[in-house]
Amino acid sequence: MNEPASPGHLPAGHPPVRFGRVGVLLANLGSPSGTDFWSVRRYLKQFLWDHRVIEVARPLWWLILNGVILTIRPSKTAHAYKLVWNTERDEAPLITITRSQSEKLAERLAGDGIVVDWAMRYGEPAIGERIEAMKAQGCDRILIAPLYPQYAAATTATANDAAFDTLKAMRWPPAVRTLPPYHDDPAYIDALAETLTTSLAGLDFEPETVLASFHGLPREYLDKGDPYHCHCHKTTRLLREKLGWPEDRLRICFQSRFGRAEWLQPYFEETVTDLAKGGMKRLAVIMPGFSADCLETLEEIAMRGGETFRENGGEHYAAIPCLNDSEPGMRMLEHLVRREVAGWL
Numbered sequence: 276m277n278e279p280a281s282p283g284h285l286p287a288g289h290p291p292v293r294f295g296r297v298g299v300l301l302a303n304l305g306s307p308s309g310t311d312f313w314s315v316r317r318y319l320k321q322f323l324w325d326h327r328v329i330e331v332a333r334p335l336w337w338l339i340l341n342g343v344i345l346t347i348r349p350s351k352t353a354h355a356y357k358l359v360w361n362t363e364r365d366e367a368p369l370i371t372i373t374r375s376q377s378e379k380l381a382e383r384l385a386g387d388g389i390v391v392d393w394a395m396r397y398g399e400p401a402i403g404e405r406i407e408a409m410k411a412q413g414c415d416r417i418l419i420a421p422l423y424p425q426y427a428a429a430t431t432a433t434a435n436d437a438a439f440d441t442l443k444a445m446r447w448p449p450a451v452r453t454l455p456p457y458h459d460d461p462a463y464i465d466a467l468a469e470t471l472t473t474s475l476a477g478l479d480f481e482p483e484t485v486l487a488s489f490h491g492l493p494r495e496y497l498d499k500g501d502p503y504h505c506h507c508h509k510t511t512r513l514l515r516e517k518l519g520w521p522e523d524r525l526r527i528c529f530q531s532r533f534g535r536a537e538w539l540q541p542y543f544e545e546t547v548t549d550l551a552k553g554g555m556k557r558l559a560v561i562m563p564g565f566s567a568d569c570l571e572t573l574e575e576i577a578m579r580g581g582e583t584f585r586e587n588g589g590e591h592y593a594a595i596p597c598l599n600d601s602e603p604g605m606r607m608l609e610h611l612v613r614r615e616v617a618g619w620l
């Protein structure tokens with residue numbers, strides 16, 4: 276398979292032909308390149324113009340986005356990013372963690388000659404640019420791996436769209452596979468259970484309840500047939516079963532609501548408020564839908580969630596880290612990826 280074509284058959288000036296390698300491209304959502312107004316605005320513009328994310332008809336959405344949202348939101352979002360920014364590397368935490376996942380996975384797969392790279396759906400490094408780079412390194416079979424355990428058109432499908440847009444413009448595109456959602460994969464549930472158990476053992480309090488908080492979606496997307504809501508519920512149930520916990524020890528909720536339309540319920544903030552007002556003193560939150568800690572887990576849940584809980588009478592609060600580049604997280608990623616590329620090796 277890796278045998279070169281007979282030498283000397285290419286016309287003069289033809290670029291060298293390299294092929295025969297398998298590649299894995301980890302993809303996540305992406306972050307702004309800086310915490311200034313214009314960097315955040317550029318990022319939000321690309322993100323919120325995606326038809327998979329915002330399904331409001333154009334040109335109405337163009338007017339709302341450019342007239343209102345991109346005038347007001349960048350400052351607020353920039354402030355939030357400043358609170359979690361990796362100042363050492365001058366980049367968002369999602370970027371730092373995804374790069375590290377890619378480097379650690381590359382080490383684990385190096386023995387099989389697999390090339391591992393990473394890219395972001397919005398901002399840099401772009402998915403198309405990294406596919407081109409992998410092809411130039413000789414990858415003629417690439418696994419596109421959007422790191423979203425639960426499928427949503429607004430996340431998984433749009434990451435794949437970006438890959439397909441690039442393939443469409445190539446003379447000799449690599450063969451591709453895409454990583455299916457892994458919301459109910461035992462390797463994923465095991466990694467979550469292990470991380471949760473270890474993290475809880477390290478706390479100086481025992482939570483009365485653990486909230487499983489997933490990023491929300493407009494309720495309308497569920498009605499239109501998106502399986503995301505169902506995937507989130509299944510993950511929560513399987514994790515609860517794996518831990519042998521009763522129903523009320525691990526409860527589902529949805530965070531990061533955007534806009535005024537109804538989103539998936541129950542909402543994180545209302546849930547935390549109600550629990551604290553109802554007399555709960557000790558609470559922990561796990562965010563199984565995020566493969567890496569990011570703005571939404573670090574600022575919204577770890578920081579603001581804790582404030583909300585305490586302001587309403589709660590006392591002890593903890594946000595459990597995402598799988599990130601941890602040993603259980605990397606073991607799971609290696610397992611998922613190896614299964615997909617096995618037929619190519």
Ligand SMILES: C=CC1=C(C)c2cc3[nH]c(cc4nc(cc5[nH]c(cc1n2)c(C)c5CCC(=O)O)C(CCC(=O)O)=C4C)c(C)c3C=C
Pocket residue numbers: 304305306307319327328329348352367369423427429430490491492493531533564565568569570571
């Ligand atoms: C994990 C799954 C995610 C789903 C589903 C999702 C849907 C979704 N998000 C928005 C709007 C915003 N999301 C923002 C940040 C953000 N979202 C996810 C993941 C999912 N989004 C992540 C990992 C992040 C963090 C990125 C980072 O750099 O850390 C933002 C930007 C921040 C802000 O202004 O609040 C917006 C906006 C919509 C509309 C949506 C579904 C339709």
Ligand SMILES: [Fe+2]
Pocket residue numbers: 490531
């Ligand atoms: Fe989001």
Ligand SMILES: [Fe+2]
Pocket residue numbers: 531571575
């Ligand atoms: Fe948010």
